[in-house]
Amino acid sequence: MATVVEGGRDPRGAVTPRPQAPISGPELASTPLVIRRREDEETVVTFPYLVWREFLAGLAAFVFLMLVSIQVNAPLLQRANTSITPNPAKAPWYFVGLQELLERFPPIMAGVAFPSFVIIFMILTPYLDRNPSRRPQDRKVAIVLFTIYVCLAVAFVVIGEFFRGEAFNWDWTLILGHPGLSSPV
Amino acid sequence: MSAPPGQANPVRAFVAQLWGSVFRHGLPTNDKVAARTALTNFFLHIHPVRVKKSAVRVSYTLCLGGLSFFLFILLTITGLFLMFYYIPSVDSAYQNVKDLQFVAVFGDIIRNMHRWAAHAMVITVWLHMARVFYQGAYKPPREFNWVIGTFLLLITLLLSFSGYLLPWDQLAIWAITVGTNMAKYAPIVGPYTRYLLLGGDQVAQGALIRFYVLHVIALPLIGFLLMVVHFWRVRKDGFTGGL
Known part of the structure; x- marks a missing residue:
C-alpha cells in the first residue's frame, strides 16, 4: 500500500519532533485509506x-x-426614546473599550488610528512574524507583545463597563456601592 | 420472523436496503468502516478521515473554534424563531419583543438564548483567536486562514452590534447611537459612513431596517461563506497539534 506523504511548505524542520513510537505492524496494515503524516505521529x-x-x-x-x-x-428597557438620553450612554460591552479610549485620546486617535492599527496589524501578523518556530520558548517577543495587547484590551473593556458612571466619569460606586448602603447601586 | 432456509429474511433485507440507501456504510465498528463513513458522508467530510491525536486533544484546542461554530448554528436556529414574531418597524418592533418575552410560548427562552449565545460567541471567537496565536498556529502554511479568521471575528462583532438595535428599547438605540458616533471621527469618510449605515442622521426607521437586513441576511451569508473557506483550509493546510 502506498503511503501518501502530505507535502506543502510546512517548515517542520523547525519543530522538534516528539519521540513517539511509529505506526507499524498490524496497526499499519489495518489503516487503509489513510493519508499518513510524515512524522508518523499517532493518528485517530x-x-x-x-x-x-x-x-x-x-x-x-x-x-x-x-x-x-x-x-x-435578556435585558429589555423602556421603548426607544430619542428625547431621553440615559446617563451614561454606553456602547455594547465589546466596543466599550473603544469608548474608554475616546475618553483618553483625541477622537482621530482613539476612534480611527488605534482600531485601524489593531485590525491591520492583526491581519498582517502571520506575514510580519518571520520566526518559523511554534515553541513558546522560541517566541518570547511575540507572546509578550500579544499578552500586553490582550491585557490592555480587557482592561479598557472592564474599566468602561464597570468603572464608568454618569457622563462616563470614573465611578467606584458601580462595584463598591455607595458609602452607607449595604449593596452596590 | 424467521425466513425459510436458503431464502433471505425479507424484513431484514428491506431494512438493509433502507439503511444502504441512506448511508453508504455500516456502523463504525472498526477503523476501516469508520474511515469509509467519514469519506462518504456529506456532513462528515468537513473533517479529514484521520487526524493527529495531539491536534484534537481538548487541552490543545479547548474546543473554541468548534464552540464558535456551534453557537453560530444555535444563533441561526433561535434567530429563525425570533423572525417569525419580529417586524422591523419602529411602531411594532418593541411590542414584538415584549410579546416574545411575555406572550409567545417559550419566546422568552428563545430570545434569552439568542442574546446570551451572541455574547458567548463574541467571547469564544476572541478566545479562539488568542489560542491560535499562543500556539503559533497561524504560521506557514496557515497564514491566510488566520486572515480569514480575522474577518470572521469582525463579522461576529458586526453581527452582534447589528442585532443590538433590533429590540428597539433604550439600551438598543443609545448603544447604537454611541457606537455609530465613533464612525464619525474617521477623516472625510466618517460622516458619510455613519449616514450610509443609519440611512439618515439619526437612529430611526432607516437605521432599523438597514441593521435588520444586515443582521438576518447579509452578515450571516458573508460569515457562512468565510466559515466554509476557513474550515476547508483547516483541512487542506493540515493540523498543527503537539507543541
Whole structure:
C-alpha cells in the first residue's frame, strides 16, 4: 500500500519532533485509506473519535446556555426614546473599550488610528512574524507583545463597563456601592 | 420472523436496503468502516478521515473554534424563531419583543438564548483567536486562514452590534447611537459612513431596517461563506497539534 506523504511548505524542520513510537505492524496494515503524516505521529479516525467529542462539547454548551436562558432574562428597557438620553450612554460591552479610549485620546486617535492599527496589524501578523518556530520558548517577543495587547484590551473593556458612571466619569460606586448602603447601586 | 432456509429474511433485507440507501456504510465498528463513513458522508467530510491525536486533544484546542461554530448554528436556529414574531418597524418592533418575552410560548427562552449565545460567541471567537496565536498556529502554511479568521471575528462583532438595535428599547438605540458616533471621527469618510449605515442622521426607521437586513441576511451569508473557506483550509493546510 502506498503511503501518501502530505507535502506543502510546512517548515517542520523547525519543530522538534516528539519521540513517539511509529505506526507499524498490524496497526499499519489495518489503516487503509489513510493519508499518513510524515512524522508518523499517532493518528485517530475523526469519526467517531473526534465527532463524538464535538457532540459532547456542543451538548454541554447547549445545556449551559439553556440553564442560563431559563434563569436570566435578556435585558429589555423602556421603548426607544430619542428625547431621553440615559446617563451614561454606553456602547455594547465589546466596543466599550473603544469608548474608554475616546475618553483618553483625541477622537482621530482613539476612534480611527488605534482600531485601524489593531485590525491591520492583526491581519498582517502571520506575514510580519518571520520566526518559523511554534515553541513558546522560541517566541518570547511575540507572546509578550500579544499578552500586553490582550491585557490592555480587557482592561479598557472592564474599566468602561464597570468603572464608568454618569457622563462616563470614573465611578467606584458601580462595584463598591455607595458609602452607607449595604449593596452596590 | 424467521425466513425459510436458503431464502433471505425479507424484513431484514428491506431494512438493509433502507439503511444502504441512506448511508453508504455500516456502523463504525472498526477503523476501516469508520474511515469509509467519514469519506462518504456529506456532513462528515468537513473533517479529514484521520487526524493527529495531539491536534484534537481538548487541552490543545479547548474546543473554541468548534464552540464558535456551534453557537453560530444555535444563533441561526433561535434567530429563525425570533423572525417569525419580529417586524422591523419602529411602531411594532418593541411590542414584538415584549410579546416574545411575555406572550409567545417559550419566546422568552428563545430570545434569552439568542442574546446570551451572541455574547458567548463574541467571547469564544476572541478566545479562539488568542489560542491560535499562543500556539503559533497561524504560521506557514496557515497564514491566510488566520486572515480569514480575522474577518470572521469582525463579522461576529458586526453581527452582534447589528442585532443590538433590533429590540428597539433604550439600551438598543443609545448603544447604537454611541457606537455609530465613533464612525464619525474617521477623516472625510466618517460622516458619510455613519449616514450610509443609519440611512439618515439619526437612529430611526432607516437605521432599523438597514441593521435588520444586515443582521438576518447579509452578515450571516458573508460569515457562512468565510466559515466554509476557513474550515476547508483547516483541512487542506493540515493540523498543527503537539507543541
